[in-house]
Amino acid sequence: MKGRTAGAAVAVGALLLTGCGTDDGTPVLTWYINPDDGGQQALADQCTEEADGAYRIQTSLLPNDAPDQREQLARRLAAGDSSLDIMSIDPPFIPELAEPGFLAPVPDDVAERTTEDTLDGALAGAMWKDEIVTVPFWANTQILWYRESVAEAAGLDMSQPVTWEEIIDAVREQDKYISIQGVRAESMTVWVNALVESQEESILVDPAASAEDLETTLDSDAGRMAAEIISVIGQDRLAGPGVASMDENQGMLMFQRDHGSFMVNWPFVWAATNAAAEDGSIESDVPDDVGWAPYPRVDAETPAAAPLGGINLGVGIDSEHHDLAYEAIECIVQPENQAEYFVTNGNPPSSESAFDDPRIEEDYPMADVIREALDEAAPRPQTPYYNEISEVIQDEFTPISGIDPDRAPQRADTFIGEVLRGERLL
Amino acid sequence: MTDTVKSAPASRRQREKPKKSERARAETRLGWILAGPAFVIMLAVTAYPIGQAVFDSLYSFRLTAPDDRSFVFLDNYILLFTDWGFWRPFLVTVLITVVTVAVELVLGFALALVMHRALKSLRGLLRTAILVPYGIITVVSAFAWYYMFDINSGFVNNWFSWLPGISDELDWFSNFGTAVTVIMASEIWKTTPFIALLLLAGLAQVPDELVEAAKVDGATRWQQFYRVTVPNMKAAIMVAVLFRALDAFRIFDNVFIMTGGEANTEVLALLAYRQSISRLEIGLGSAVSVVLFACVLLICFVAIKLFKVDLASGTDAGGGKAKKGGKG
Missing domain, CATH: 3.40.190.10 (Periplasmic binding protein-like II)
Incomplete structure (x- = not known):
């Protein structure tokens, strides 16, 4: 009996956490991440800290395969799930989610700031009908x-x-x-x-x-x-x-x-x-x-x-925190974070300047070849x-x-x- | 679903009876009170989704194009029935159903006889041992079989390379014959215990006197088995076959895990999954599901009407009847 009460309490607690926000009223942004070596979780923690109470990012894990990730995202988006504040999306599936208006538009200033020095191939993968509909995070x-x-x-x-x-x-x-x-x-x-x-x-x-x-x-x-x-x-x-x-x-x-x-x-x-x-x-x-x-x-x-592979970040149209989500995304995709993510998780940056980080040259002596390839890479x-x-x-x-x-x-x-x-x- | 099938003939029989005694009516009432809530819940969780699927199957509807949804009436079904992409999985499903049920029946009978004849002291242990595969989750067993035969991590190629046709370079899942063999073997390994148990219950119903009488009359062992035991447990056999056939026809996990439908091993349930879940084509996927459901209904219908399977046998109510049938 005791165990059951405790279980129920945990369940209710979990519901409150995912639904509304923490006790102190900080809005919680849910970031649906693809499995990696913990780099996205670390970035979520880091940006939560940098936000200084403006928002808190919690992560939710998507399935292993890119097609399975697409299935889950598409189903949730079609059902109007408001928890899709930030999504890690594989580039080939972006048009399918963008066309029916499942993605919240990227504000012009955010688009400008986040794609200033994005490598050409990676940028092509973030577009649909000549508009930037997602923000490049890392490119492969x-x-x-x-x-x-x-x-x-x-x-x-x-x-x-x-x-x-x-x-x-x-x-x-x-x-x-x-x-x-x-x-x-x-x-x-x-x-x-x-x-x-x-x-x-x-x-x-x-x-x-x-x-x-x-x-x-x-x-x-x-x-x-x-x-x-x-x-x-x-x-x-x-x-x-x-x-x-x-x-x-x-x-x-x-x-x-x-x-x-x-x-x-x-x-x-x-x-x-x-x-x-x-x-x-x-x-x-x-x-x-x-x-x-x-x-x-x-x-x-x-x-x-x-x-071309990689991950772009999008915001669900039914999310209740569009502005905050894009604020968080800007934090996540900063070039130094992309460099850190490459060094710790092995996923190359989409931003050209991130490649200048000295740690990259040390751990990935082939970084130059990768950067050049990303400039020439063609999306599916x-x-x-x-x-x-x-x-x-x-x-x-x-x-x-x-x-x-x-x-x-x-x-x-x-x-x-x-x-x-x-x-x-x- | 089987529950609704079960209750239909039973309630009809009750209605046909001319006059019920007070006690019979009270029993009926009690029956409804006991089974009613479950019946309502079954309707809510089966009838509603089935109705929704039938409704959706009349539309061209893609989850990621909600605005383009349009009524196409039977177009989805016409597409299915005129496409080899439907008939191939259909035939593969039929093949898997027929082969696995036939093999399981033979093996299950052997196991049931072993369990039946085993010494009393061993019976419990034997039954548990035989039941182990059935207790394993299908996905887990599918992975186990997959890794056994996988060309990169499997040990089968290594252990059995002395057999003709098996070598280190044999990729079991890359062509239809070998892939479907592994799928069926895994299915048989896992569900034979189920059939064995049902048949064991049937064997227990055959009165010893009948077998003894046959023995006295000079029947050989085979004759005792074929002429006395089998006819007396026909009901149990048919129930076992029907249940397994329904299950086998809906095979999904093994194929999904081992080949994902590659090498032409796609089955109907996987086709439905791919249309609804992977392609997000809700209309087409619903149509496949509805056809799959209709096939299952048809199997039930054929079994119940043509082979006169008494689904209530094995329960207390049916046990007596089966005996009666045996005597007559």
Whole structure:
């Protein structure tokens, strides 16, 4: 009985806390965060302190996967949840939330101050219909990681940009495996989009088109070329036997071991590889053998457009504290906080000046490569129907050992059109 | 849902009786007082959502485009029934249902016989041991099976590489045959105890005298089993099959965890989930759910009407009847 009363008291207490505010009347802002290494919680605490009683930020954890985060946010927003004061949103899902007016408009002065020196790629991801609808917090991009020993043996000059073709030849010749993301997941769309964008093409003809009119251009030279690269890696088993379930993490694990050679992946692998070497789960000299270079080119003459990831901050339209939320966001995204977040959590800043922080150079010697990549990075197709496009691409481009490079892009285009017009089930 | 099905024939039977004695009426009243609140709650938590789903399924409605909601009548259903994307999961679901229920029935019978024949002192222990898989949460068991067979962390490839067809390079979840085999194996492992228990209850209902009489008449063991035991527990078998078929048809967790529908292993429940939850297409998702529900109803209907499953058997009320049927 006693236990039950205590339980009820805790429950009521929790309700009061989440709903209204603390006893002293300080408004409580709820920040829905994606899982990280505690960096967002630390920033919430720090900004709460800096606010000096103006507001208090509490965090609420979203699911692990970006698509699951989207589902939860979309459902809450559609249901008019007023607790969505601040949301950590993955860029590709921003148009879907912005289009129906689920996001509170960013005040002009806030937009100006927070995007003063935002890297171009990251800024593109924060926009919808030429307006800034979210505030860039951190930006992510993939670079090419390589085992110096393998590149040397293959005679590749890694100080110059390399192409996918060169990498594939080197892997084949050295009898190694290349680490890519072959699993049927978001990462496949990330890869396909980067390959298309690296040929200065885009998957969407008109991003703002309605569902009925939306057109994709995978059935083009650029799309077929992308499919060709993926299919060669798949059909020749250049990514090892586990390619169908290889995600970012599995790819990294393979890269760290004997068969590792080249890998396209996010910067988290650097800290993770060092940690693994320290705790002895991999050979201690592996990190010394790891090199980095810009994302591989498709065409030797055209600079690559690396994938763009990261997190932007948005405010729910039904939040009761728009002004305070944007005030808090301005605090969170200060360049020094972004630098701190990179050093502690491994997620690169979206602000250019944050990269000047001396700690970054020390912990992430590849920071320059990342910054340049972020300037060139291209967002994934920005449309409210991104989810459908991504699902179809995942459908048609996996398993990568079975892609027909001539037909897959065309099938994907048709499929996307039919799904969006409601003529076909996804 | 099964409750509403259960109560329907029972109440009809009562109504058909011409005149009730005072006592019978009092009992009926007591029955309603006892079961009524639960019945009302069941209606509130099942009938209302079902009605809402049927209503939503007539609309084209995307959660992130609330302003574009429009009435499309049966378009969602037409889309489903004319799309291989629906029929494939449908057939996969049927395949999983048929195979798992058939295998479970055979294994469950074997386990039930073992439990039935086991020495009294062992029976409790045996029953507990056999029940363990059923006590495990489906998601947990799905993860366990997933990690067992996973190409990166699984031990199956390593332990069984001496078998033809299994090697370190076999990715179980990348093609339909192997993926659906693992899914069905996990399903069978987990729910066979359920069938075994129901069958054990059925076995206990078969009077020993009948088996003995058959023995005296010179029936072989197989004949005793096939001609005496099985016909006498037909009701229990049918209930077990029906319950498992309904469950198996709604399979979700195993597929969701192990393949997420990849390698063409998508099932109807997962299709409904993907439309409603991932795509946020409430209308289309509701239509899939309604079809799934209709299929489940159809299975119930077929079982009850065509195979004359008596859902009340196994309870005190049905036990006597089953015996009676056996004698006649």
